[in-house]
Amino acid sequence: MELPPDSRTLPALYRISSLAGRKDEPRAILLAILKAVIEAVGATSGDISLLNPDTGKLEIEIADETNSAGYDDLSLRLGQGITGWVAFHGRPQLVHDVGLDPRYVRVRDNVRTEMVTPMIGSNGQVMGVINVDGEEPGCFNDTDLELMLILTEEATSVMERHWELQNLRGKERQLQSLISIGQTLVTKLEPEDLFNSLTQDARSITAARACALYLHEPETSGGAARLVAYDGPTPTTLPEGALPLDSCLVASAIHTRRAVEFSNVQSREFVDVIDLPREASLRSILATPLQIEDEIIGVLAIFTDTTHRFNNDEKRLVRALASLGAVALQNSRLYARVFQSEATLRKNEQLTTLGLLAAEIAHEIRNPLTVLKLLFSTLRLEYPDDDPRKTDVRVITEKLDQLEAIVSRVLNFAKAPSSLHSRWNVTDIIEDTLVLIRLKLTQGKIHLRFEPPDIPLVIDVNKGQLQQVLLNLLLNATQVMPNGGTITVSTSVETRAEGGRQVCISVTDTGPGIHPSMRDRIFDSFLSGRPDGTGLGLSIAKRILVSHHGDLELRSTGPEGTTMALLLPLA
Structure with missing residues (x-):
């Protein structure tokens, strides 16, 4: 805009332009702008009003300190009053005598002249108005209005830059908070701790009145939501138990799979919903899945204490929190599965040990039992029918046969059923096993390396038993490596000594190695290097592989780490 030949213009523009980049609060900058405008045009009072996006009304943000009486809580609808008209139409107004203008809303008796200019942002939208007053009719002219338009344009540019800078600083703080929240959430393994931490952090970073977390239970008939955490003022009642989705407000976020907001949950239309905390201070809600x-696993609900329209930045922030919460919750569930898998593995080790022990005992009994049967049969003890000893011979023979049958059943039970063997791709078995342990590796700061072979390697095995062996080696x-390290899983094809080819699955760690005194006996039963170890894991693992016509070997060990090799014939 071309500057008018007015000595007031440059000094006033300089005063307003110099406010750009200052770290003052927005109200302080607006007050400085207002004073510069009032002095430049020679007004006696004035104010700056901004549009409230929640109410859609024009509200006085700042008035000059000497003439601010009567401005408290004053808001105008768009089109109401002279300032409302300017905000609605986006055109300036110079009213030489407010008493003759029916649009004027009287606030102070001594106002006679009013000049109002719109603050039009870079997006072409009116975001507020600057209003100045005079106490005499006709105290402003067209030159004053032109000057005020120039100052308003510069003031709008200054405020946009200031708000944008504030917004960037706020986003920086939010990003730092999100990173901190994410780091905290992934350490929460107990679900209750995770739920409470997520709601507390969400309420803090969004400055909300309250925050609630609901879990989605799709397995329930018709679906249900369950409130698992709430942070905010103590409500009259909190919803409990599984809540049917058809009576829940958060169901809309579950069904639509996107954030849904409601402007006032205190209105009558929300009386019948059963999932809201009953607290009179809660107004607007943003529910984010x-x-x-x-899979929708839950809903994060943010409550405000005033009627509020959530902007895109707020929605993105809550969506980021919901994503962090979803990942943390999924991690917690997977950790629980890993721990359960470990417990199952330990139980399987115990059961396998009992089975092997029973098989060993049965095998040791079978040899002397066979000798007894042979020797007894060669005695040819034949007695008359009326001799009681003939009955004794018959009973002894039956019991020897019964003992042999028991021993045979025990030995047959200890064998792995061949019907459970099937052909599997080595890569599939390894990858399925690594899924079970990947979270434990993350928790232990252990990096895993596995590069699948270029061609499929097929083996004929019992998948469950082979996974048990792999899990045992990985857990060992x-x-x-309590302070972290690297585990490398690799595959190769070797030639067997007796002919044919075999696959070698190598598991290498970067631990301190096996103590020299134990290296030759690591596959012995009940030998363990840990106080809490059973000493059965490697012994069982080797027996499983031997039963698959393979073997388990210690390939290398030392200060640089240990390599164990699983050998299985290729199908």
């Missing part, structure tokens, strides 16, 4: 891939590797 927690989603992992295609994690336990010898």
Whole structure:
């Protein structure tokens, strides 16, 4: 805009332009702008009003300190009053005598002249108005209005830059908070701790009145939501138990798979919903789904204490929190599965040990039992029918046969059923096993390396037993690296001594190695290097592989780490 030949213009523009980049609060900058405008045009009072996006009304943000009486809580609808008209139409107004203008809303009796200019942002939208007053009719002219338009344009540019800078600083703080929250959430393994931490952090970073977390229970008939955490003022009542989705407000976020907001949950239309905390200070709600891939696992609800329209930045922030919460919750569930798998593995080790022990005992009994049967049969003890000893011979023979049948059943039970063997791709078995332990590796700061072979390697095995062996080796590797390290799983094809080819699955760690005194006996039963170890893991693992016509070997060990090799014939 071309500057008018007015000595007031440059000094006033300089005063307003110099406010750009200052770290003052927005109200302080607006007050400085207002004073510069009032002095430049020679007004006696004035104010700056901004549009409230929540109410859609024009509200006085700042008035000059000497003439601010009567401005408290004053708001105008768009089109109401002279300032409302300017905000609605986006055109300036110079009213030489407010008493003759029916649009004027009287606030102070001594106002006679009013000049109002719109603050039009870079997006072309009116975001507020600057208003100045005079106490005499006709105290402003067209030159004053032109000057005020120039100052208003510069003031709008200054405020936009200031708000944008504030917004960037706020986003920086939010990003730092999100990173901190994410680091905290992934350490929460107990679900209750995770739920409470997520709601508390969400309430803090969004400055909300309250925050609630609901879990989605799709397995319930018709679906249900369950409130698992709430942070905010103590409500009259909190919803409990599984809540049917058809009576829940958060169901809309679950069904639509996107954030849904409601402007006032205190209105009558929300009386029948059963999932809201009953607290009179809660007004607007933003419900955002927690989603992992295609599964909705919960809803994060943010409550405000005033009627509020959530902007895109707020929605993005809550969506980021919901994503962090979903990942943390999924991690917690997977950790629980890993711990359960470990417990199952230990139980399987115990059961396998009992079975092997029973098989050993049965095998040791079978040899002398066979000798007894042979020797007894060669005695040819024949007695008359009326001799009681003939009955004794018959009973002894039956009991020897019964003992042999028991021993045979025990030995047959200890064998792995061949019907459970099937052909598997080595890569599939390894990858399925690594899924079970990947979270434990993350928790232990252990890096895993596995590069699948270029061609499929097929083996004929019992998948469950082979996974048990792999899990045992991987868990052993994690336990010898308490401060973190690297586990490398690799595959190769070797030629067997007796002919044919075999696959070698190598598991290498970067631990301290096996103590020299134990290296030759690591596959012995009940030998363990850990106080809490049973000494059965490697012994059982080797027997499983031998039963698959393979073997388990210690390939290398030392200060640089240990390599164990699983050998299995290729199908």
